[in-house]
Amino acid sequence: MNALAATNRNFRHAARILGLDSKLEKSLLIPLREIKVECTIPKDDGSLASFVGFRIQHDNARGPMKGGIRYHPEVDPDEVNALAQLMTWKSAVAAIPYGGAKGGIGCDPRELSTSELERLTRVFTQKIHDLIGIHRDVPAPDMGTNSQTMAWMLDEYSKFHGHSPAVVTGKPIDLGGSLGREAATGLGVFFATEALLGECGKSISEMKFAIQGFGNVGAWTAKFIHDVGGKVVAVSDITGAVKNPNGIDIPALLKHKETTQSLKDFQGADAMDIDDLIVHECDVLIPCALGGVLNKENAADVKAKFIIEAANHPTDPEADEILSKKGVVILPDIYANSGGVTVSYFEWVQNIQGFMWDEEKVNCELKKYMMKSFHDIKAMCKAHDCSLRMGAFTLGVNRVAHATLLRGWEA
Numbered sequence: 001m002n003a004l005a006a007t008n009r010n011f012r013h014a015a016r017i018l019g020l021d022s023k024l025e026k027s028l029l030i031p032l033r034e035i036k037v038e039c040t041i042p043k044d045d046g047s048l049a050s051f052v053g054f055r056i057q058h059d060n061a062r063g064p065m066k067g068g069i070r071y072h073p074e075v076d077p078d079e080v081n082a083l084a085q086l087m088t089w090k091s092a093v094a095a096i097p098y099g100g101a102k103g104g105i106g107c108d109p110r111e112l113s114t115s116e117l118e119r120l121t122r123v124f125t126q127k128i129h130d131l132i133g134i135h136r137d138v139p140a141p142d143m144g145t146n147s148q149t150m151a152w153m154l155d156e157y158s159k160f161h162g163h164s165p166a167v168v169t170g171k172p173i174d175l176g177g178s179l180g181r182e183a184a185t186g187l188g189v190f191f192a193t194e195a196l197l198g199e200c201g202k203s204i205s206e207m208k209f210a211i212q213g214f215g216n217v218g219a220w221t222a223k224f225i226h227d228v229g230g231k232v233v234a235v236s237d238i239t240g241a242v243k244n245p246n247g248i249d250i251p252a253l254l255k256h257k258e259t260t261q262s263l264k265d266f267q268g269a270d271a272m273d274i275d276d277l278i279v280h281e282c283d284v285l286i287p288c289a290l291g292g293v294l295n296k297e298n299a300a301d302v303k304a305k306f307i308i309e310a311a312n313h314p315t316d317p318e319a320d321e322i323l324s325k326k327g328v329v330i331l332p333d334i335y336a337n338s339g340g341v342t343v344s345y346f347e348w349v350q351n352i353q354g355f356m357w358d359e360e361k362v363n364c365e366l367k368k369y370m371m372k373s374f375h376d377i378k379a380m381c382k383a384h385d386c387s388l389r390m391g392a393f394t395l396g397v398n399r400v401a402h403a404t405l406l407r408g409w410e411a
């Protein structure tokens with residue numbers, strides 16, 4: 001089942017639980033706008049290269065649409081559509097005043113030079129600049145993009161509309177980025193993990209963790225877990241995977257990755273097959289890379305008792321069912337990774353106010369938001385006797401449905 005079919009299925013299940021009117025259900029499912037643009041750039045050797053870029057704007061009932069831009073070879077319209085829809089429910093779960101959107105360009109950023117990436121980002125921004133905006137649609141980084149990508153988008157957008165720092169979030173601090181945004185998704189994952197384990201009478205320091213992906217989200221998540229004594233026993237990225245049953249020295253692994261751009265040849269752990277990470281012996285599995293990595297082929301072999309969905313849509317519905325039957329507790333993406341968009345909201349607020357918060361305030365507010373939504377989800381689980389995923393979906397969908405009804409339908 002592809003990402004869009006799976007996301008639609010979860011949405012429909014939530015709509016049924018909530019008893020939503022069928023017309024409203026249909027209207028919430030269809031994206032507000034789907035943008036597809038062709039982006040041709042000259043490569044460094046003078047040849048031309050063409051790429052397809054997407055921005056799917058799913059819903060704006062609760063505020064400007066919000067979501068990252070992904071650079072990855074497997075970006076396709078259905079996946080971006082699913083990710084945009086997830087952003088709508090995620091913003092609502094986090095109770096921040098946004099709708100949802102997502103964008104992407106089908107490219108391999110590892111095969112493009114910095115100047116080629118800059119040209120591609122600028123051409124993409126030229127093609128969508130009149131459809132995004134501070135109160136319309138606010139992009140941010142996702143897989144394969146970072147604060148530099150946002151700096152280029154900001155610069156290109158500002159050529160058309162004047163200096164507009166709040167048009168993107170996840171920017172470099174010197175261009176109006178927020179302290180704490182770089183680490184925010186990982187810190188949010190940490191707070192979410194702490195909340196879930198605490199609820200089950202456990203703590204991070206007594207658990208063993210396996211983490212898939214060692215980019216922005218994976219690396220920060222590993223660091224926060226390691227800092228409080230959690231044992232990270234396996235880590236993977238696209239270059240390989242490493243394991244150590246006694247716990248990996250995460251600061252040393254971060255240094256190794258920074259110097260070599262790879263996990264290979266790290267001295268403090270043994271190499272393992274990248275595909276074994278998901279089924280590695282651990283208490284808590286944290287996917288922090290691609291979607292669909294937990295599927296019907298591997299779900300039965302998962303050893304973890306808890307799965308924290310730091311990646312977007314890492315679990316196929318078939319896997320969801322198999323894992324639930326095994327008693328595995330899954331903390332869903334639209335809550336677990338909402339720390340990123342929450343601090344993006346703080347960044348946007350700071351840009352609009354023209355006032356910068358200190359990092360302590362950012363992190364302290366983030367913790368409050370993460371705790372509040374955890375309790376709101378638990379309340380929905382109790383009210384509807386459902387899983388954490390359905391608790392989060394019903395919470396998000398209900399808030400968006402309510403906002404839509406309040407706005408009314410008059411043309």
Ligand SMILES: NC(=O)C1=CN([C@@H]2O[C@H](COP(=O)(O)OP(=O)(O)OC[C@H]3O[C@@H](n4cnc5c(N)ncnc54)[C@H](OP(=O)(O)O)[C@@H]3O)[C@@H](O)[C@H]2O)C=CC1
Binds near residue numbers: 144237238311
């Ligand atoms: N950035 C953010 O604020 C947010 C991100 N997310 C989600 O988190 C996930 C990760 O995003 P982010 O950390 O920003 O992206 P990055 O591009 O920074 O990192 C992605 C990581 O995944 C690794 N990876 C890619 N393919 C595989 C694979 N097949 N097996 C193992 N590892 C792999 C990459 O390896 P390598 O390092 O070798 O390239 C990299 O370490 C995505 O699903 C994203 O949508 C969700 C909320 C917010």
Ligand SMILES: O=C(O)CCC(=O)C(=O)O
Binds near residue numbers: 140340
């Ligand atoms: O920070 C943001 O605005 C969006 C982050 C994002 O793309 C996500 O949460 O999946």
